[in-house]
Amino acid sequence: MSPAHAAPESRTSRSGAFFRENLPIVLVAVVMVVAVVFLAWDRWRRGTFFFGGATLLAAALRMLLPTDRAGLLAVRGKTFDVVWLTVLGVAIIALAATISSLGVT
Structure with missing residues (x-):
């Protein structure tokens, strides 16, 4: 089959390729969405743990x-990315763990 008659790339294969190429950030975004859901339900400590x-x-x-x-x-x-993401993640989790909830979960 000549290139002029080749089938165009389907939309599903393009979206599949997008998710394969961006899987790391998609995974992180999914966890952040879970954190936002907890925050929306007034579960700030759990949400903060999920952000961390x-x-x-x-x-x-x-x-x-x-x-x-x-x-x-x-x-x-x-090295820079790993160190700063780790420092930020640990700081967020430490903040969530050490602040008194004052009756809020």
Whole structure:
């Protein structure tokens, strides 16, 4: 079959390719959506833990994946990204764990 008669790429294969290429940031975004849902339900501590967990997940994915597969998680150098995402994730979780809830869950 000549290139002029080749079938156009389908929409599903393009969206599938998008999710494969951006899987690390999609995973982090899903965890952040869960955090927002908890915050919307007035479960601020759980939501904050999920935000911290999403940040630590981003750090782990950035550390384990090569730069060309990290997608939008690759902002600066690998070491810089991993260190700062880890520091931020730990700080968010520590904040959620240490602030008194004052009767709020």
